Amino acid sequence: MSFRLPLILATVLAVWSTAATAETIKIGVTPGPHAQILEAVKPIAAKNGLDIQLIEFSDYVVPNAALDAGEIQANSFQNQPYLDNQKADRGYKIEAVGLTVNFPIGVYSKKHKAIGDIPEGGKVSIPNDPTNGGRVLLLLRDKGVIKLKDGTGFKPTVLDITENPKKLKFIEVDAAQAPRALDDVDAAAINTNYATQAGLDPVKDPILREDPKGPYVNLIAVRAADKDKPWVKILVDSYHTAEVKEFVLTKFKGAVLPSW
Numbered sequence: 001m002s003f004r005l006p007l008i009l010a011t012v013l014a015v016w017s018t019a020a021t022a023e024t025i026k027i028g029v030t031p032g033p034h035a036q037i038l039e040a041v042k043p044i045a046a047k048n049g050l051d052i053q054l055i056e057f058s059d060y061v062v063p064n065a066a067l068d069a070g071e072i073q074a075n076s077f078q079n080q081p082y083l084d085n086q087k088a089d090r091g092y093k094i095e096a097v098g099l100t101v102n103f104p105i106g107v108y109s110k111k112h113k114a115i116g117d118i119p120e121g122g123k124v125s126i127p128n129d130p131t132n133g134g135r136v137l138l139l140l141r142d143k144g145v146i147k148l149k150d151g152t153g154f155k156p157t158v159l160d161i162t163e164n165p166k167k168l169k170f171i172e173v174d175a176a177q178a179p180r181a182l183d184d185v186d187a188a189a190i191n192t193n194y195a196t197q198a199g200l201d202p203v204k205d206p207i208l209r210e211d212p213k214g215p216y217v218n219l220i221a222v223r224a225a226d227k228d229k230p231w232v233k234i235l236v237d238s239y240h241t242a243e244v245k246e247f248v249l250t251k252f253k254g255a256v257l258p259s260w
Contacts, residue, residue, distance in 0.1 A: 003240070004079045006013065007215075011042055012195065013067070016069050017077065017099050018183065021041040022046070022049045022050065022051050023049065023050055023051065023231050024051040024052075024053060025050065025051070025052060025053070025072075025073040025074060025231060025235070026053045026054075026055050026071070026072070026073055027052055027053070027054055027055065027072060027073065027074045027076060027235075028055050028056075028057055028062075028063035028066055028072045028075035028076070028196075029032065029054055029055070029056055029057070029063075029075065029076050029077055030056065030057060030058070030059075030060070030077045030191035030193055031056050031058065031197060032102070032192075032196050032197050033103070033192065033193050033196060033252060033255075033256050034076050034077050034100075034192070034218075035042075035054055035056055036195060036251065037100070037101065037239075037244065037247065037248060037256075038052065038054055038076060038077075039054070039245070040244050040247040041235075041238050041239050042054075043125065044238040044241055044243060044244070045234060045235060045238040048234045048237075048238060049234065050231050050234045050235060050238065052235070057077070058176055059119065059174065059176050059189050060078065060082070060129060060132075060175055062076065062080070063075040063077055063090055064078070064083070064086050064090070064091075064094060065092075065219065065240050065258035066095065067092075067094055067222070067223060068090075068092040068094060068223065070223070070228055073222065073223075073226065073230075073231075074097075074220055074222045075220075075221050076082070076100055076218070076219070076221075077218070078095060078218060078219065078221065079131065079215070079216040079217060079219065080215060080216075080217070080219060081131045081134075081154045081215055081216065081229060082129065082131035082132070082133065083096060083219070083221060084204060085129075085130050085131055085152040085155065093220060093223060093224040093225070094222070094223060094224065094244070095221065095223075095224045095227050096146050096219040096220070096234075097219075097221065097227055097236055098219065098224050098231050098235075098236035098239060098240065098260075099217050099218070099219055099220075099259045099260055100217070100218045100219055100220060100239060100259060100260075101217070101248060101257060101258055102212050102213075102214075102216060102217045102218065102244070102256070102257045102259050103191060103192035103193060103202075103216075103218065103255075103256055103257050104192065104202070104209050104210040104211065104212045104257075105132065105136065105139070105189060105190070105192065105209075105210045105216075106189070106190060106192070106195060106202055106206030106209045107124070107136065107139070107140075107187050107188070107189045107206055107207055107208040107209075107220045108182060108187065108189075108190055108195070108200060108205055108206055109182070109186060109188070109190055109207050110182050110183065111186055111187075112186060112187065112207065113207065114144075114207055115143060115145060115187070115208050116209050117189055118166065118168065118186045119166070119186070120166045120167055121166070121167050121168070121169060122166065122168055122169070122185075122187070123168075123169045123171055123179040123185040123186050124140075124156075124168050124169070124170055124171070124185060124187045124188070124189070125170075125171045125172070125173045125178060125185045125187075125188040125189065125218050126170055126171070126172055126173075126189045126214060127166070127172070127173065127174070127175040127178060127189060127191065128172035128173055128174055128175070130155040130157065131154065132189075132191060133156055133158075133174055134152075134154055134155040134156045134157065134173060135154075135189075135210065135231040136217060137157070137158070137160070137161070138156065139189075139208060139210050140152070140208075141156075143208060145166070145168070146161050146164050146165075146230055147161070147162045147163035147164075148162060148186055148260075149159060149162055154215060155162070158170045158172075161199060173188075175190075175191050175194060176194055178190040178191070178194055178225075179194055179197070179198035179200070179241050180193065187207065188210045190218070192255055192256060196252075196255065200254070202255035202256075203253065203254045203255050206220075212257050217259040218259070220235065220236060220239065239260075241259045244258075245258045245260070250252060
């Protein structure tokens with residue numbers, strides 16, 4: 001007993017020490033896959049002394065404002081073109097620190113089985129933010145539905161459409177409201193996280209789907225002042241594990257793709 005007691009005491013003190021020194025951070029996410037994946041990351045990070053609290057936001061605007069203001073320490077919901085646009089428009093000092101997953105955006109319809117079935121003058125809703133709206137216009141261009149001005153980059157707008165043979169009417173809506181627009185339009189472009197929330201299958205249901213390779217890989221972002229802090233490495237390393245990759249592949253069955 002005299003030998004075991006110090007060993008037990010040392011183990012208890014080690015556990016207490018780890019708990020006492022654990023750092024707690026708040027991470028902003030959108031509901032659906034981003035939140036679900038971070039739930040899988042939490043126990044891995046906890047083993048490495050990082051306690052993660054998830055804060056859900058219902059749109060794509062507030063998470064960066066909250067991060068820049070210091071209300072949260074990181075967020076996981078956006079891609080690089082979107083972050084670049086937010087930084088240019090709002091002056092945020094936010095940096096990407098690790099890639100996460102890709103959500104190929106899809107165009108859905110309750111009325112038509114193919115994009116070519118949409119009649120002349122048909123209504124197509126697209127997200128009203130420059131990055132995601134631009135993704136849809138680029139997808140439609142690549143499929144020959146419209147033509148765009150040369151040199152529009154990753155963020156074309158409806159003003160950059162040079163040819164629209166079917167005279168499609170593009171209706172810009174908040175990305176989170178896109179599933180609700182399905183009943184009122186011929187087709188709606190919907191981000192994967194909002195599609196899954198609405199009960200849509202992002203692999204089988206779209207009449208058009210974005211190529212999963214490209215610039216729209218999602219990322220973890222932190223304030224520029226924090227990017228070299230030890231907890232950032234713990235967070236990214238905990239995300240970039242075989243366990244999390246297996247979770248993504250099993251849980252989402254191709255609707256969400258690991259990018260590490």
